[in-house]
Amino acid sequence: MSKKGIVRNISLMLAAVLGTVNLGGCGEEASSDRAEVEMVCYKPEAVKAFEKIEARFNETHDDIHLTISSPNEAMTILKTRFIREDYPDIIGIGGDSNYSNFLDADLFLDISELEELEQVKKSYLQMDKELEFVPQEGAYALPYAANAAGVLYNKEMFQKYGWEIPETWEEFMTLCNEIQSCGIQPLYFGFKDTWTCLAPWNALAVGLADSDICSQVNREETTFKEAYRETAEKIKALLPYAEENPYAYSYNDACTAFARGESAMYPIGSYAIPQIKSVNPDMKIDSFVFPANDSEKENVLNSGIDLQFCVMKNTEQKEAVYEVLRFLYEDEVIQIYLEDQGGIACKEGDFSIPSELTGMREYIRNDRMADFQDHHYPSEMSVDAMIQTYLLDESDNSADKFLKRFDTEWKRYNRDLIRKVQEYEKGMEDAQ
Known part of the structure; x- marks a missing residue:
């Protein structure tokens, strides 16, 4: 036609x-x-x-x-x-x-x-x-x-129990265990809506992977298997601290549960605050950057x-x-x-x-920010569903399968773009 x-x-x-x-x-x-x-x-x-x-x-x-x-x-x-x-x-x-x-x-x-x-x-x-x-x-x-995205937390609950805001991954894991020992659920997810899987993924990845990692992959300088390994491992490490079967609960369910005090923290973006406040207008909420690294100096705010x-x-x-x-x-x-x-x-x-x-x-204020990784993902690739499938996979080699699939699907859905990038790189080399 x-x-x-x-x-x-x-x-x-x-x-x-x-x-x-x-x-x-x-x-x-x-x-x-x-x-x-x-x-x-x-x-x-x-x-x-x-x-x-x-x-x-x-x-x-x-x-x-x-x-x-x-x-x-x-x-x-x-x-x-x-x-x-x-x-x-x-x-x-x-x-x-x-x-x-x-x-x-x-x-x-x-x-x-x-x-x-x-x-x-x-x-x-x-x-x-x-x-x-x-x-x-x-x-x-x-x-x-x-x-901005990171971790929203129940401010009154934190003050009541004297919990400290974590600045490293180890401190965050310690905090989750401490909250759990008090008989309180540390985290809520709501992964029934697959896009919510991207919230903790993005907030972790900005501190663990280069902000231009997708461009690096297109230039064949690295692979997602190498770049996203730690992100994949750490997002799965959060599951024992979340609600049982988070895939049965939607984004609205998660916002409502957090608003009602059913968890101490909620890994999500600032966009969720109006929804939470619509359930509990008087809730005192604060937030912190996801402490993905072993040093606070390496942490980055996920902002887009x-x-x-x-x-x-x-x-x-x-x-x-x-x-x-x-x-x-x-x-x-x-x-x-x-x-x-x-x-x-x-x-x-x-x-x-x-x-x-x-x-x-x-x-x-100090401009310590990096973009949401999924802003670089083609929608056809359905990375959110890929992450959900990975989180549901309890096999020992689930991370390997997920990361291999990420690389394979990336090449499939970005074939024309990768060719364009490589042609550009070759042109730059020839010009020199």
Whole structure:
């Protein structure tokens, strides 16, 4: 079938979806003498924050009218619009494989000249560089807000029993045994929803494997069998301290159980806090970085870019778009978003950090952070299900089987990417 025919069929299939989604923003009507800037964001849960931000911008700018939409199924809508070559000016997406794929498709404008990039925490700029399939000159995203993952804990329970926050793997194992000896369950997982298996996996892996390990594997410099051995062993070592048969309980079950005091700790990201608080609004929660290593100095906070802004390459109003980005990066505007959504500002500065992340504060301020490993995994590979299968496997050689499968599946689902990386590396060698 021709490309034109494919585009037509996809358009027809999704016409109903697109026809029912209002991609326009709220607020005043645009006037004809204003530059029109459209931004589509993938976070429908943040629509109220974006309504405030949009209104504030339009009230303070006579020459530019900003429209922000945060529709459900935003990524499906965006991909369909890209096929139609119907591009917004700015998109708000996460720092994950979608960003990698869009960048690889040459959809984004190089915004290196934007001065606001100099205000971004170095860790988040590095995360975006590591999401590039092959190294790119320039910068293609403005990181805005991030989340964090490690271990949430029941603060009142810890205070009651005098438990100390662990800083090393040995101290963490000792703490789990101490909690268990008090007749309390140390951990809760909820692995029925396979994606939750990635929470402890990611939080361990950032401290035990290089942040660019996927790129190293693509360059054939190492294997996952070598790089992920310790992570695989340590995630399995957590099972004796969790609820019996964690595969029978969902994410919602785990949040509810932790909120009701059925475990002292919950290895999950900051994104779970609203769900936990919806069950127990008065619960005192704090957190700590997963102490994966033998030395605290080697520990790293698992933090990823939850929202960043990218400019579409074909925008016809670059200066107006830059003005929008400068506005979005004003401290007061960032604070509007954080007060609504929580999380961590990607911009350097004295921004409020949620009280539930107090135990991670020094890592955030000192920029000791690395991205979620699964942001580099192709969704088709279903790494979450692979981890769940591994955790269920009680055979003596389960780690060997899992790691071998990881390497095999990686090559299967990244065949084209690996070839592209190796061609790039060969080109660089030839150029020298």
